[in-house]
Amino acid sequence: MTVANDILEGNPRFGIPRQTVSPGDLVRAVEGTLAEFLSGQTTALDDVDPALGRFARTTRDLVLAGGKRLRPTFAYWGWRGVVGPHEPVEPVLPALSALELMHTFALVHDDVMDDSATRRGGPTAHRIFAAQHSNAGRLGDPDHFGTTSAILVGDLCLVWADQLLARSALSTTTHFAVRSCYDRMRIEAVAGQYLDVLGETEPSAWSVERALLVARHKTASYTVQRPLQFGLALAGTVDIDVAAVDEAYNTYGIAVGEAFQLCDDLLGVFGDPVVTGKPAGDDLRTGKPTALLMLARQLATPAQRAELDPDPAGAVNPADGSGGSISSADLARRTEVIVETGAVAQVEALIRRRVAEGIEALAGAPIHDDARAALTELAVTSTDRPA
Template identity: 60%
Template sequence: MANDAVVGKALRVIPARRGGEADPVGARLAAYTEEVVAAVDDTLVDFLATEIDALAAIDSSAGGFATTARDSVLAGGKRLRPTFAYWGWRGVVGGAEPLPPVLPALAALELLHAFALTHDDVMDSSATRRGRPTAHVAVAAQHAAAGRRGDSGKFGENVAVLVGDLCLVWADRLLAQAVLPPARLLEVRHCYDQMRVETVAGQYLDVLGESDPTNWSVERALQVARYKTASYTVRWPLLFGARLAGVVADSPLIAAYDRYGQAIGEAFQLCDDLLGVYGDPATTGKPAGDDLRTGKPTVLLMLARTLADPTQRQALDQVGAGAEDWEVKRLAEVVAETGAVEQVEQMISDRVDEALTALDVPSIDDTARTALAGLAAVATHRRA
């Protein structure tokens, strides 16, 4: 699999050359980031091949099911979570420590991500992900094409839930392959478990908000962003990386990672809110305007409701799941007219500033500090 686009973006933010001369920090950033993305992909490919063979030995159809799960894991993606975890680890150990012992733990985060995405797509009834049919849609189409009994949509959702479950089990199994002292692996596991608990809590809050959007608030929407996205996209992966390196909980570095991770994680979700309304589907891989059709109580839409005049609020309340494309486009214009877009953009900028300030601690390796500064830009200035 080709290296993820995040590599190139990070390298453009922090070039490997400066003033015509080689920049050693930029060069190390390029080498380390390329190494981790390629190594995570290779680790996943090898691990999943073994797991598919094991399930195929039970029954050929189980092997096909496992292949569907594998495709959900390997179908593109930014590899942001293992990348943040990697730099959290490198920020402690520096550049000399070998990568292979911790690779299974880094790659496990992608399996956890696949679990969350697959279940989220079922809950949101999403048709596409990364420009391809979501797992439940693809499986439903296979069911219908084969002429099997029962409702194809229901079958697709059932299988997708199992795909997510399998990815979660696979993540546990791969994490256990990290070569670490037992006591440290236990600490890593505690961190990993807390990340999972907070992710599920955030997803529950997201579902709850969709069921009662009129009683939601900007702060509640931020809480969803904090736990559903920030928790397992940036904050906990960084802390996970530090735990892989053996850092104790009360370290100043842990406090810096915590502050940076929450700020960039929230900014990442705020960027997603904007892309969900104004992103180009050809780039994002998802239809534009779904949040508007469903009335999903994102920070952007909660701010728009707060700022809207009576006419704008009436427009925000009228568009629903059956809305025509022109109606969704007009609603996006209404959201912008309220000033909510500018406020969200300012919130993103403020959080990036907060994160960069958090990195100003002497205990973080210089190359990792530079990489994390670049990743802050990558995560918050994107089109997908």
């Protein structure tokens, strides 16, 4: 982990003293750890066959293509909150970085399920592989090849996450505790994703409460709640009230994680694609029953609800009632209707309440003050963002 160690050991090229880890320092350390790990993995596959090397390099590029690195950040502060500012971070860097590989797995598979065209300002994995197929003049359907390859990318990232996690310098007891939290996180992410997919097939049976349940499992669990508890597990045996910290992290994680997803719901409709790196309006096109859309339906007049509801075949009803795919004008009208119902204001109020609840949970928790301050700031910045 040469790059990560350079950053965290006070290498004069960076001018960063050891253990004074700002958010930027942590992100660079995680990305350095990932880059070094992925370099070795890519070389190993390239030695088997050049095509596998190209496959691995595409996967590597997807992992390193940016992102907020929130999951390692929450895990870091969950760990730092109990071990304090003087514990060396190098032993746990592989574990923190493994969360980004898990995240890439989730993103790539999610994009396949949603048939999304862009992610982080570039083409999604299945679109990249479809383009490679076409450019090479291969036989068969490029889209099928792209989907198949993207599924394998996600699978590979999940295996790589396991391998990188195993490189952490932990005792056997600590490693088992960390692994238990990690496995629970993965199961909950898959469960939440299934409910998300199911919701699109029966939106009329959905509710605000069920949309929030999906948010809790699909997003809150593996973005905030479990990474914090993952960090706590990484600390091993510590001289604190672990149960009290775990309870505080759990309450904070669910509240801030749900607020994070509610913010995503708003960005999915109102965000600037140039900033978010994803097209706006996809949730409205598919009728995905997000908390925002469910609140809008709940608050809507009968006429407004008719403009928001999908038709029996699953396609969204245009405003003129003609059926078929939704047009840009119809999409704009649906966006207006959501605002008119007051749903946006209610979602913004839900976000504020959950952020306040999360911050309050930390107030009496037996964690170090620098971690409390960092998590308080993260609760605000991760839920009030342009992307």
